[in-house]
Amino acid sequence: MTPSEYLTNGLPDGPIDQSALSRAQKALLALSDDVAQQLAEDHGVCVRPLALRRIELSTGRVDVVPVPCGSTREDKCPPCAEKARRLRMVQCRQGWHLEDEPIVRPADPTEAQKELMAVRADLHAAHALAREAGDETECENIADSVADIDAELRTLGVRGRLAPLDAPGQLPIKRSTRRRQDAPNLPRRPVENRTVGTVYGGRYRPSTFLTLTLDSYGRVDKNGAALDPDRYDYRRAARDAVHFPKLLDRFWQNTRRCVGWDVQYFGTVEPQRRGAPHFHAAIRGTISRAELRMIAAATYHQVWWPNHDHPTYSGDHVPRWDALASAWVDPDTRALLPTWDEATDPDALDAPAHTVTFGEQVHVKGILGGTEEAGRHIGYLTKYLTKSVGQAAGLDDTATSRQRAHARRLAAELAVTPCSPQCPIWLLYGVQPKGSRSSMVPGVCKGKAHRPEHLGIAGRRVLVSRKWSNKSLADHRAERSAFVRQLLAKAGVQPAYAVDDGPFEWETTKAGDPDVPPRPVLLLHAIHQRQRWRADYDAAVLAATDPDCSATESEAA
Structure with missing residues (x-):
């Protein structure tokens, strides 16, 4: 040619x-870098490895090793994102169809723990007396002693929140727990201390797959864009998206009280194409469709915040910080803006600023464990975890102009919707945010809910109940590592990459350190390491399946 x-x-x-x-x-x-990156993706190696300095304390040897970035986004690091997604699939699978209770009874307190707690109680009383006497030096000394005791209690295996020395002087605001008249009443049963489902026919223990959505805000086309943007309720859509996590919490509270046992779930929050969040959940055990639909219809969350329908300030006419008063004031009258506690006083609020409810669409399906259908639904649960919220909603290169305009209208409404009591957007409505400070910029919040690519979904994308599998993600990672180590040891294969167990000390590196190689070199080193890992693993599998094949022959193969 x-x-x-x-x-x-x-x-x-x-x-x-x-x-x-x-x-x-x-x-x-x-390009050579593109070839190396594609090879890394083919081998499942992180394409953005971090350089950490590993110091072996026994010999003093220092090595700079590549460490995976751990990203969960496919557009940043596809191998790390896929690894995280598969770990979530393992977590979902292990807890969905359990037949035995995963509840572990806490250990009984030891004598050493009780003795330290008794000393802490004496220090609490001494701190209260010193505070009444106005002895700040003694209070600081006692606080230091309590901090040392708390650290020792943690070392002895005490978990949970320890009582603070300075108890809050103001009681939390109590609001009426009376249900709304337009919400159906739910039966309330004592919650049994069990999490597994019921066995049917002496052998079948099915579980449930649930999908919850928010209400409609207006007609949309097949791509989720509003057909009539002027009639689409963007304000309600933005507020529902911001407060959607609170609605889910209330749903699970109502579910446990209604069915009478400790319901466990593994759920994912994903955006629909219209931008509204919806929720998929794998529920251990069975709950009837009628009950779940009734619970969804009866669940709501009232937002007891100041009214924020119309901003008081805009543009350059915004509140100013008064250094003498250490508070925000009106730019014209210099009058202090009401604080958060004053604006949310029960006497000042006649009605909630917003109420979030579910829509009518509630999808419920029974699933048997170990079936192909169960695996398919686990894949569906974790399908979009590696994508950003905008990508999952279809806002990519293939999005139409109407979709982008719809997303811009929703983002514009989210830009003036407060996301929390600490949100600086409250200054536009004439209210000082909770914990206000001079560094705040009126109307500018760095929270994820206000970023256009998040569409108001600011919380975690994966929601797992505490007693799902009684394991954390770190526990699942440790199990996978232990399985590989046991397989290698059983087959008699000595890993070529094996290093002593330490002790090691790790240090972060800085840009410009002379001992840190460039990123392409780190990437090639990580690829080489992964190839050796794969060769050792394949040799162990071969040795385990062929008893006549020795470890030496397997390693050579």
Whole structure:
């Protein structure tokens, strides 16, 4: 092939004489960094490895090793995101169809723990006396002693929140728990201390797959864009998205009280194409469709915040910080803006600022464990975890102009919707946020709920109940590592990458450190390490399946 034919017919598969190519023809050749990155993705190696300095304390040897970035986003690091998604699939599978209770009874307190807690009680009383006497030095000394005791209690295996020395002087605001008149009443049963489902026919213990959605805000097309943007209720859509996590919490509270046992779930929050969040959940055990629909219809969350329908300030006419008063004031009258506690006083609020409810669409399906259908639904639960909220909603390169305009209208409404009591957007409505400070910028909040790519979904994308599998993600990672180590040990394969167990000390590296290699070198080192890991694992599998094959032969193979 002549050089002039390269641009017309493409590059050949065989050797290429680059000296015979023009500059435009050389531009068609693959870059070395792209080849290394594609090879890393093929081997499941992190494409953005971090350089950490590993110091072996016994010998003093220092190595700079690549460590995976741990990203959960496919657009940042596909191998790490896929690894995180598969770990979530394992977590979902292990807890969905359990037949035995995963509840572990806490250990009984030891004598050492009780003795330290008794000393802490004496220090509490001494701190109260010193505070009444106004002895700040003694209070600081007692606080330091309590901090040391708390650290020792943690070392002895005490978990949970320890009582603070300075108890809050103001009682929390109590509001009426009386249900709304337009919400159906739910039966309330004592919650049994069990999490597994009921067995049917002496052998079947099915579980449930649930999907909950929010209400409609207006008609949309097949891509989720509003057909009539002027009639679409963007304000309600933005507020529902911000307060959706609170609605889910209330739903699970109502579910446990209604069915009478400790319901466990593994759920994911994903956006619909219209931008509104919806919720998929794998529930252990069975709950009837009628009960779940009744619970969804009776669940609501009232937002007892100041009214924020119409901003008081806008543009350059915004509140100013008064350094003398350490508070925000009106730009014209210099009058202090009401604080958060004053604005949310029960006497000042006649009605909730917003009420979130579910829509009528509630999808319920029974699933048997170990079936192909169960695996398919686990994959569906974790399908969009590696994508950003905007990508999951279809806001990518294939989005139509109407979809983008719809997303911009929703983002504009989210920009003036407060996301929490600490949100600086409250200053636009003439209210000082909770914990206000001079560094705040009126109307500017860095929370994820206000970013256009998040569509108001600011919380966690995966919600797992405490007693789902009684394991954390770190426990699941440790199980997988232990399985590989046991397989290698059983097959008699000594890993080529094995290092002593330490002790090690890890240090972060800085840009410009002379001992830190460039990122392409780190990437090549990580690929080499993964290839050796795969060779050792394949040798162990071969040795485990063929008893006549020795470890030496397997390693050579």
